[in-house]
Amino acid sequence: METTTRRSFYSAVIAGLGGLMTATLAAPAAAYLLIRPKSQKQSDLVAAADLAQLTVGKPEEVVFRRTRVDGWRVLNEKATAWVLRKDDRNVVAFAPQCTHLGCAYHWDEKENNFLCPCHTSTFSIDGKVLTGPAPRPLDRLVTKVDQGKILIGAEIQKA
Amino acid sequence: MKILRGVIDWLEERTGIESGIKHFLYEDVPASAGWHQVLGSVALFAFLTQVFTGMLLAGNYAPTPGEAYNSLRYIVTELTAGQLIRGLHHWGASLMIIVVVLHLMQVLIWGAYKKPREATWMVGCVLLLVTLAYGLTGYLLPWDNRAYWGTVVTTQIAALPPGAGPYVLRLLGSDGGSIGAITFARFYAAHVLLLPPLTILLIAIHVYLVRRHGVTPIPQDAALPKKKFYPEQVFKDTVATFLWFAVLVTMAIAVRVPLGHVADPTDTSYIPRPEWYFLFLFQMLKAFQGPLEIVGAVILPTLAILALFLAPFIDRGKALRVRERTGAIALVVFAVLGWSALTARAIATTPPSTEDPDAGLALVEPWQELPADQLAAIGAFRKDNCGNCHLIGKSGPGPDLTHALSQRPTDWLMQHFKQPAPNVATQLKNPELRGLVTFVTKRGDAALKAWPSAPQSAVEGAMVYQANQCAACHKLNGVGMQTGPPLNGVADHRNREWLEGHFADPQKFSPGSTMPVYKLSSHDLDRLTSYILEIPK
Secondary structure: OOOHHHHHHHHHHHHHHHHHEEEEEEEEHHHHHOOOOOOOOOOOOOOEEEHHHOOEEOEEEEEEEEEEEEOOOEEEEEEEEEEOOOOOOOOOEOOEEEEOOEEOOOEEEEOOOEEEOOOOOEEEEOEEEEEOOOOOOOOEEEEEEEEOEEEEEEEEEEE | OOHHHHHHHHHHHHOOOOOHHHHHHHEEOOOOHHHHHOHHHHHHHHHHHHHHHHHHHHHHHOOOOOHHHHHHHHHHHOOOHHHHHHHHHHHHHHHHHHHHHHHHHHHHHOOOOOOOOOOHHHHHHHHHHHHHHHHHHHHOOOOOOHHHHHHHHHHHHHHOOOHHHHHHHHOOOOOOHHOOHHHHHHHHHHHHHHHHHHHHHHHHOOOOOHHHHHOOHHHHHHOOEEEEEEHHHHHHHHHHHHHHHHHHHHHHHHHHOOOOOOOOOOOOOOOOOOOOOHHHHHHHHHOOOOOHHHHHHHHHHHHHHHHHHHHHOOOOOOOHHHHHHHHHHHHHHHHHHHHHHHHHHHHHHHHOOOOOOOHHOOOOOOHHHHHHHHHHHHHHHOOOOOHHHHOOOOOOOOOOOOOOOOOOOOOOOOHHHOOOOOOOOOOOHHHHHHHHHHHHHOOHHHHHHHHHOOHHHHHHHHHHHHHHHHHOOOOOOOEEEOOOOOOOOHHHHHHHHHHHHHHHHHHHHHOOOOOOOOOOOHHHHHHHHHHHHHHOO
């Protein structure tokens, strides 16, 4: 009986200390891998195009440069957005990836809709899914019109 | 429980895993086995911890010079628990060396290397060298001044053997004596690709040999019944491992791992020194100068390693009780005393580093590293609303100045800056105009990051700095004369009150100073002082 007690004490301590050490390593590892970096600065709105360049009701692919934080690097890189001028004051900017699997879509002039060539999802001019496997409308970017300039942000808004 | 039993039985029938584990755990150990045999298990656990934390670090690390430093800074300043993981890896390395050396001493004192365990001992000696090789190659990977200069010295020592020296240097990627991308790549490859599989192979052989010959018994053991490895010895191993681990976690939390400035091969003021466990070699070298240098640097260490390696063949006596092994005990005591004395002497005679060991841990913004003239030019650009036409990062009415350097002639630019458009005139003064010309034609890439992000107060401080021509006497971020003291890192030894008083009456604060009196408005004084105080070392 005494040896049984001693054996189970040994086993309990081995399991307990082993578990404690594993947890002490696993918890910071999970935090390190999963929690976002502390000061991931989102860049401000950047001027992407002149409002006057766009025709009301016709989406245009706008190419502009923006600064993006990529890990330990700060990149000044090319970015694109499909921008639709709705009227004199309002614009909508769609993020350039299809909401299905991230392919680049384009505006199909003939059909008057956005077409993704990968799995033939189509979207209406205001981003709603018309056909195909896309699970949600096109994602939008924050926009602002200021003194005739269209400013676009980096943050993606999912519908 | 029944399902679990079923799964285990299924696995056992097909792989024999359960009986394998049982065979491993219920190994016989001699009656005398106990606390003095725990060190091997602790060393194994130490290695596994290093593998784990090393993989985590590699997940956010760019193994090229420069980027290595930036990514490590990112790990320790931006990531949650990054500082802790690096601490575990850094102090884990030191504590692993301590455990490995203690393990070796224990075997040496007990004479456990004697027949038939010579091979176990020699594989263990190779494992010690491998452990030291991790320390040597890992030392370079942060790519700060400490890493760089320490490794320069290491490679130079490796180059000493006559005949082989140049080839060793070439192998280390350090042709011509300087170290750079190639040396870095070789050290990194050794640290993460070559050494770990080698270690695993050697540990497997080492453990296999320990199992084959059993734990070394002492002469009295013959009369006593054997014990099982599990659970008593495993319990002792686990408790010892836990104590080791508790020390490691405490150190990783409480003792900050230094990260200095990024490696600067032109820095002539940096005093390199090795990691603490190599300090004794560093100190010993001082005793061997000129043609004798090779004796201290290469011959003696090689002989010592050989002697250690061949210990089973040098000490061929019969197995004895520990108390009777006075020779081995004396040798270990002598080695520990010698090592301690040399290490203490090395610490006492090496002047403290002039560099803030934590310089790399402070967050430095791009503007803080930009020369004042460029920051002031950014100020001039903002002051006269150049950004209305020259949009940053995009073409607008005027060209995007961040895209490429201006190719316009100076005269054209000067005129353009005075009068950028018909009927529009700027308020810029001549020095500001010249500063802008230099900036748009010659600015470096560092300015691009600072351009949109530099705080306006700092930019204004830099403009005051330029307007008063501080660079005519002072050097700041690599630009300016050296008549007066350099201004980088002034905040380390001067406060705001001192600086502000000093501008008004330099001689009062630093007698004999040739600096003229600057009568600045309270706004300018505040901006200039704040600016200078924020420029890091």
